[in-house]
Amino acid sequence: MAVRGTPVVGSATLAARYPFLPGAARWIEGISLNLEELLESPAYAPARALGRDRVRVAVQDPSGESIPPGLETAPEVDRILSFVYARFLVSLPPDLALARRWCVAEAKAAWKSLTRRDASPEETVALAREMGYEVAEGSSGTHRGSLVSFSLPSYLRLSAPLREAKFRLIHQLVQKGRVELPWKDAARVLQEGIRAHLLASVPVAMDASLASRLRDREGTLLETLVAGLPAGSARGPGAFDARGLPPCMREMRQMLERGENLSHFGRFSLAAFLHKAGADREYIVDSYRGAPDFDEGITRYQVDHILQHDGGKGYTPPDCASLQANGLCFRERDDSRPSLCADPALHSPWNYYRRRRKALGAPEPPTPSGTST
Numbered sequence: 196m197a198v199r200g201t202p203v204v205g206s207a208t209l210a211a212r213y214p215f216l217p218g219a220a221r222w223i224e225g226i227s228l229n230l231e232e233l234l235e236s237p238a239y240a241p242a243r244a245l246g247r248d249r250v251r252v253a254v255q256d257p258s259g260e261s262i263p264p265g266l267e268t269a270p271e272v273d274r275i276l277s278f279v280y281a282r283f284l285v286s287l288p289p290d291l292a293l294a295r296r297w298c299v300a301e302a303k304a305a306w307k308s309l310t311r312r313d314a315s316p317e318e319t320v321a322l323a324r325e326m327g328y329e330v331a332e333g334s335s336g337t338h339r340g341s342l343v344s345f346s347l348p349s350y351l352r353l354s355a356p357l358r359e360a361k362f363r364l365i366h367q368l369v370q371k372g373r374v375e376l377p378w379k380d381a382a383r384v385l386q387e388g389i390r391a392h393l394l395a396s397v398p399v400a401m402d403a404s405l406a407s408r409l410r411d412r413e414g415t416l417l418e419t420l421v422a423g424l425p426a427g428s429a430r431g432p433g434a435f436d437a438r439g440l441p442p443c444m445r446e447m448r449q450m451l452e453r454g455e456n457l458s459h460f461g462r463f464s465l466a467a468f469l470h471k472a473g474a475d476r477e478y479i480v481d482s483y484r485g486a487p488d489f490d491e492g493i494t495r496y497q498v499d500h501i502l503q504h505d506g507g508k509g510y511t512p513p514d515c516a517s518l519q520a521n522g523l524c525f526r527e528r529d530d531s532r533p534s535l536c537a538d539p540a541l542h543s544p545w546n547y548y549r550r551r552r553k554a555l556g557a558p559e560p561p562t563p564s565g566t567s568t
């Protein structure tokens with residue numbers, strides 16, 4: 196594989212570009228950063244301002260396309276410390292919706308950086324290794340045609356959350372316990388690892404007095420940012436209970452996961468149902484990643500449209516009769532005993548969800564307004 200300048204993992208440059216790496220933490224240790232100083236010292240005001248911008252931009256554009264103004268030209272120390280400060284900020288709200296949004300945006304920004312015009316495949320390999328994955332340069336190709344080779348356990352760990360059909364193991368050539376991917380796809384797989392790594396790092400533990408001072412200073416900004424999250428972002432991870440999914444919704448999700456096409460009506464029904472059942476926006480968007488025509492921007496736009504309808508109440512999920520009329524009732528796959536789908540009084544997938552959860556001993560989900568019962 197041709198080399199375009201070997202990155203030096205652990206250097207301030209790489210730490211500034213990928214501040215979530217262990218190398219960045221070591222770099223911070225090296226300068227003996229005092230958190231009190233980061234919070235209070237005028238010397239760190241530029242880093243704090245950039246940190247606020249990192250969170251602000253994540254809320255405004257989670258695609259990772261937008262870069263906080265001045266971030267790329269800022270001194271490396273400010274870039275690294277702005278990340279640290281941003282992570283403190285997103286850890287403050289009791290709900291982790293803001294943190295999740297920020298993690299997605301930072302992971303996407305990292306992908307963008309890994310695949311930028313003057314990047315090299317070696318940088319992707321170096322970053323993956325720094326994160327603890329067993330990755331090596333692939334067997335052939337040069338520059339943008341280069342391949343990156345993952346050990347099977349590393350590939351499985353990284354690709355498990357991905358719903359895009361092309362990343363399923365069944366579509367990969369596994370040779371001698373390794374999976375090779377084109378460089379850009381390798382960076383995409385790694386993006387998921389970065390997102391998971393970031394998610395595991397929030398909320399940051401901080402002592403009560405530090406949290407209180409930070410809240411005093413940044414409370415207004417955080418309230419504005421949380422209020423700016425799209426409807427459905429702030430519900431928290433536990434609201435949706437996949438165990439209660441009716442066969443129709445379960446099958447539609449699996450169709451997407453298998454890379455099969457799902458009609459427009461099916462896609463709408465699934466998003467409307469998941470929203471009513473408490474799934475947050477990112478979860479709903481992720482459900483569509485396996486679609487053969489998946490486009491992140493279009494999916495986010497359509498999901499937002501469904502979630503924001505009627506002041507955030509969302510659309511009413513279709514009833515059983517509508518799903519049956521559209522060939523999307525899969526009652527024969529109902530494994531509830533006695534079969535809930537066989538009950539003529541069921542009427543809607545939402546009723547199935549409520550009854551199934553009740554049978555499983557889960558608390559009654561709130562009945563959202565506008566939901567057919």
Ligand code: SF4
Pocket residue numbers: 441442443444514515516518519523524525526529535536541542543544547
């Ligand atoms: S009967 Fe209703 S809940 Fe059951 S699979 Fe068919 S549409 Fe879904």
